[in-house]
Amino acid sequence: MRFVLAGASGFLGTAWRDHLAREGHEVVRLVRGEALSANESSWDPMTGSVDRDVIESADVVACLSGANLAHFPWTESYKRTFVTSRTATTRTLAAAIAASDRKPTFLAQNGIAGYGDRGDSVVTEKSPTDADTFMGTVTREWQACTEPAGEAGARVVVMRSGVALDRRGGALKPMLRQFKAGVGGPIGSGEQYFSTISLVDWLRAATWLAGNDAAEGAYNLTAPQQTTQAEFTAQLAELLHRPKLVRAPAFAIRTLLRDVSSELLGSTRVEPRRLLDEGFVFEHPTLETRLLSALGRI
Numbered sequence: 693m694r695f696v697l698a699g700a701s702g703f704l705g706t707a708w709r710d711h712l713a714r715e716g717h718e719v720v721r722l723v724r725g726e727a728l729s730a731n732e733s734s735w736d737p738m739t740g741s742v743d744r745d746v747i748e749s750a751d752v753v754a755c756l757s758g759a760n761l762a763h764f765p766w767t768e769s770y771k772r773t774f775v776t777s778r779t780a781t782t783r784t785l786a787a788a789i790a791a792s793d794r795k796p797t798f799l800a801q802n803g804i805a806g807y808g809d810r811g812d813s814v815v816t817e818k819s820p821t822d823a824d825t826f827m828g829t830v831t832r833e834w835q836a837c838t839e840p841a842g843e844a845g846a847r848v849v850v851m852r853s854g855v856a857l858d859r860r861g862g863a864l865k866p867m868l869r870q871f872k873a874g875v876g877g878p879i880g881s882g883e884q885y886f887s888t889i890s891l892v893d894w895l896r897a898a899t900w901l902a903g904n905d906a907a908e909g910a911y912n913l914t915a916p917q918q919t920t921q922a923e924f925t926a927q928l929a930e931l932l933h934r935p936k937l938v939r940a941p942a943f944a945i946r947t948l949l950r951d952v953s954s955e956l957l958g959s960t961r962v963e964p965r966r967l968l969d970e971g972f973v974f975e976h977p978t979l980e981t982r983l984l985s986a987l988g989r990i
Contacts, residue, residue, distance in 0.1 A: 693717050693718070693751040693752055693902065693903065694717070694718045694720070694749060694750050694751045694752070695712055695717055695718065695719045695720070695750065695751070695752045695753075695754060695902070696719075696720045696722060696733070696746055696747060696749075696750040696752070696753045696754070696796075697709060697719055697720065697721055697722065697753075697754050697756070698722040698735075698737075698753075698754065698755045698756065698757045698781055698785060699755060699756030699757035699758065699781070699801070700719070700721040700722070700756070701721075701723075702756060702757075702758075703856075703858075703861040703862045704756050704801070704853075704856060704862075704891075704894065705756045707858070707861075707891055707895060708754075708756070708895055708898060708899075709721070711895040711899065712899065715899065718731075719731065720732065720733055720746060720750070721733070722734075722735045722742065722746075723735070724736065733746045735784070737757070737780045737781040737783075737784040737785075738776070738780055740780075740783075740784045740787065741784075742784055742785065742788050744788055744791065744792065747785070747788040747789060747792050747796065748792045748793060748794055748796075749794075750794075750796040751796055751797065752796055752797045752798075752799060752902045753785055753788075753789055753796050753797070753798050753799070754798075754799040754800075754801075754898075754902070755781050755782050755785050755798075755799070755800050755801060756801045757777060757778065757781035757782075757801075758774070758777050758778045758781075758801065759773050759774045759777040759778075761774070762863070762866070771826070774830070775830055775833070778830065778834045778837075779833055779834055779837050782800055782834060782837035782838060783837040783840075785798065785800075785841075786798065786800075786837055786838050786839070786840045786841040787840055787841075789840075789841040789844065789846045790840040790841050790843070790844035790846070791844075795841075795844065795845050795846040795847075796846065797846065797847045797848075797849070797902060798838060798841045798842075798846050798847070798848045798849070799849045799851060799898065799901060799902055800834075800835070800837075800838045800848065800849070800850050800851065801851050801853060802831055802834050802835055802850050802851060802852050802853070802910075803827065803830075803831050803834075803852060803853060804831075804852050804853070804854055804887055804912065804914065804960055804962050805823060805825065805827035805828050805830065805831050805960075806821030806822070806823050806828050806831035806832055806835075806852075807819055807820075807821055807823060807828075807960050807962065808822070808823025808824070808825065808828055808958065808960070809823070809884075809957075809958035809959055809960065810959060810960055810961060811959050811961075812885070812959070812961060813961060814918070814961050814963050815912075815960060815961055815962045815963065816912070816962075816963050816965035816966075817852070817909070817910050817911065817912055817965055817966050818965075821835075825958075831852075835850050835910070838850060847905065847907075847908050848908065848909070849901045849902075849907055849908060849909065849910075849911060850909065850910040850911070851897075851898060851901065851911060851913050852910055852911065852912050852913065852962075853889070853894065853913040853914075854887035854888050854889050854912070854913060854914035854915070854962055855886070855887065855888045855889070856888075856889055856890070856891045856894040856913075857888050857889065857890050857891060857982055857983065857985070857986035858890075858891035858986050859986055859987055859988060862891070864986055867928070868932070871928060871929060871932050871934045872932065872934060874934060874935060876925060876928070876929060876934060876935075877925055878921045878922045878924075878925045879921055879956050879957065880921070880956070880957045881921075881922075882920060882921045882922030882925065883920055883921070883922065883959070884920060884921050884957060884958060884959035884960075885918055885919070885920055885921075885959045885960055885961035885962075886919065886920060886921045886924050887914040887915075887918060887960055887961070887962040888914065888915060888919075888924070888979075888982060889913055889914050889915045889976075889982070890915065890975070890976040890981070890982040890985040890986055891985070891986065892975055892976060892985050893915065893974050893975055893976050893982075893985075894913055896972075896975065897911075897913050897964075897967060897972060898913070900972055904970070906970070907970065909966075910966075911964070911966050911967055912962050912963065912964045912965065912966065912967070913964065913967070914962040914963070914964050915964070915974060915976065915977055915978075915979075915982055916963070916964060916968065916974060916977045917977055917978045917979055918961045918962065918963065919979045920959075923979065924979065927979050927980060927983055928983055931980075931983055931984070931987060931989075
């Protein structure tokens, strides 16, 4: 298949681009600057500019673009950047797909923040996405930007992704530094659910969704075994042979992260119900196998 990929230089985008190439697919990267090879195409999502011929030639258009959540300081200016880096990119691609004749499949990255703090309750794709938080609002606006493509008849898949685990990037990389320095530990009470997925399974699931013509709508990209922050940090500490001595207090997280602190302190027990029901098989369903994969041990 021919993939056109936005956000191909980020953590997930780089890994997926390499994975798709290994699987024999063709990947065209959308780049903000000058296209330097036949596998690149220039675009400007802030002005809605993208090569319509490139979109027309695609089997799958995927958007993984988005400014980093782990940014300090979390200013009002950066909040605007965080939102527009997601909405403008998704909106531009959805409009281009809607205007195309072939109507390629649209895979749009999203998050699980819309579900909000649900305590111990299990969350599936059928659960409301009505969280009254900054990130909850972002995920709803982000998903709404895909609608023109779907209304025009394209197959649209929204990937509500948990934290993808890999030692080389994403959220786990700084965690590993903390644990190896002996200052790792749970965040807040540690009782909140922390929904994760191995990077390997995220790549496999995204590729499976791209190639499955029956897949449409929202899918949770999280692992089947849901675990709490305390369970996650205990397992990681055990595998690294390090103590889990330092607990990050909730007040410090709220002070530092402000509007996005709910993403670390809230409890969202997400189940990948649709993936399981539709036949996707996880290689790393348990926390131990997820972390072993992320650490490069299996």
